[in-house]
Amino acid sequence: MHAEDDKIFQQGLSRLKKPVLPLVNMVQFLYLTGPFATVGEVLGRVTKAVELEGVLYEDPRQMLAEYAAFLNEFEVIKGKKKLSAALPFIVNEKDEPVAKRQALELWIKQEILSRELEAINSMLCGPCGCVLCCTGPNSAFDAASGFRGRMKQEFFEIPLADSEVDLFTLARIDTEASRSRxxxxxxxxxxxxxxxxxxxxxxxxxxxxxxxxxxxxxxxxQLSKDTQRCMVYTKRPGVCRKPQIFAYVLEKTPDTAKRSDGKLIPVYMARNKVLAVWDCPYVRKFQDEIGT
Ligand code: SF4
Ligand code: SF4
Structure with a gap:
C-alpha cells in the first residue's frame, strides 16, 4: 500500500483492523458467567485497555457504546428481558433447527457486524472515487471506478422502500403486469x-x-455529474448504505416457519462468514486486511 493510501484510507483501515466481535464475545462471556444482572453493568466495568486476539483495544467501553442496544439482547438469556425484535427461525447448514440461545447469539452478531461493516464501507468507499454502485452496467464511469472489462449484467436493481421512491423523479411503471411479477x-x-x-x-x-x-x-x-457524489447522501436508500464487505452470519432463505402462536416467520440459515464483492475497488485493494 502507498503512503498516500495510508492517509486517505486510514480511518476505515484502522476500523477494519480493530473488529468489534472479539469485544462482543468478551462481554457476552463476562455477562453470562458473572454476577451481572444487566449487560450495562458489564459495560460499566470494561474501562481499561485489553488485548484480544493480538489486537489492542484502548477504550473498549467507548467502542462498544454504539452497539449497546444489540448487546442488551443477551439479557434475554438470563430471563431479564423479552427479545425486542421477533427472532427468526434459524437452521444450520444441514437444515436442522438451531437451539434458541445459539439462534439469539447469531442474530445479535449479525446485527452488530452489519452495523460495523456499514460504517467501514462508508469510510473506504468515499476515498475510492468509485461510483460503480450508482451506475448501470458498462457506464462511462466504469473505467474511472477501476473496473476493467465488460459486465455481463443487463441492468442493476436498487430495491427501494415505499418511503424512498420519492427520492427519484423518474417515470414510474406501476401496472397490473409489473405488480404480478x-x-x-x-x-x-x-x-x-x-x-x-x-x-x-x-x-x-x-x-x-x-x-x-x-x-x-x-x-x-442522484449522482452529481460534477462532484460524482450522491446528492441525497444523508437520505440515500437503505440499500445504498449496504457494504461491499458484508456480514453473512445468517442468510435469509425463501422459506417460512410457523411459530407456536401460528404466525409465519422467516427462516435463516447460519453461515458464520463474512463475504466481499470482488468488483469493489477497496475490496480488491485491501483484500489482505479483509481476509485477516
Ligand atoms: S441514491 Fe445516491 S448512493 Fe444511491 S445509487 Fe443514487 S447516487 Fe448512489
Ligand atoms: S463498488 Fe465499492 S468503492 Fe465503488 S461505489 Fe460501490 S462500495 Fe463504493
Missing part, C-alpha cells in the same frame, strides 16, 4: 414488446415492492 421473473416484464431493462431508467412497482432499474450505461439521477 418480480424483477427476476422469467420471461421478464415486457414494455412495448421489449424486456423492461431495454428501456430508459425508471421506477418499477413489482410484486415484492419498488425498485430503481439502472439499465446498461445509465447513471443514478
Amino acid at each position: 418480480t424483477v427476476l421473473s422469467d420471461p421478464p416484464l415486457q414494455l412495448e414488446k421489449a424486456p423492461f431493462y431495454k428501456h430508459e431508467m425508471a421506477l418499477y412497482h413489482w410484486k415484492n415492492g419498488w425498485s430503481l432499474i439502472l439499465p446498461e450505461g445509465s447513471v443514478c439521477p
